[in-house]
Amino acid sequence: MADFPLPILVLFVFFAFSWFLLRLHRKFQDKQAALPQREEYLRAHRQREAACHACGSKAFTEIGLSHGRDERRIVSCADCKELLFQFRREMAEEPAF
Numbered sequence: 001m002a003d004f005p006l007p008i009l010v011l012f013v014f015f016a017f018s019w020f021l022l023r024l025h026r027k028f029q030d031k032q033a034a035l036p037q038r039e040e041y042l043r044a045h046r047q048r049e050a051a052c053h054a055c056g057s058k059a060f061t062e063i064g065l066s067h068g069r070d071e072r073r074i075v076s077c078a079d080c081k082e083l084l085f086q087f088r089r090e091m092a093e094e095p096a097f
């Protein structure tokens, strides 16, 4: 085996691990962006009021798609963590100071 200097090996492992984490995060974000809109979800699961299709819970958690204040909201089940649907929240206008 080639005699590789340790700092270069450490750097390589660090970048490979970072690349892997970014890829994993990107894949998760793509999965969230592909979720159905709320109306499509209700229609697909024949529901009038939204409920988790996996466990039936009506407790949800909501996060922004790319950051906390993103108007594209991702809704998942608070009990079983299943990703459910997305919706767009109209943001209140910021006061123009």
Ligand SMILES: [Zn+2]
Pocket: 052, 053, 054, 055, 056, 057, 077, 078, 079, 080, 081, 082
């Ligand atoms: Zn659930």
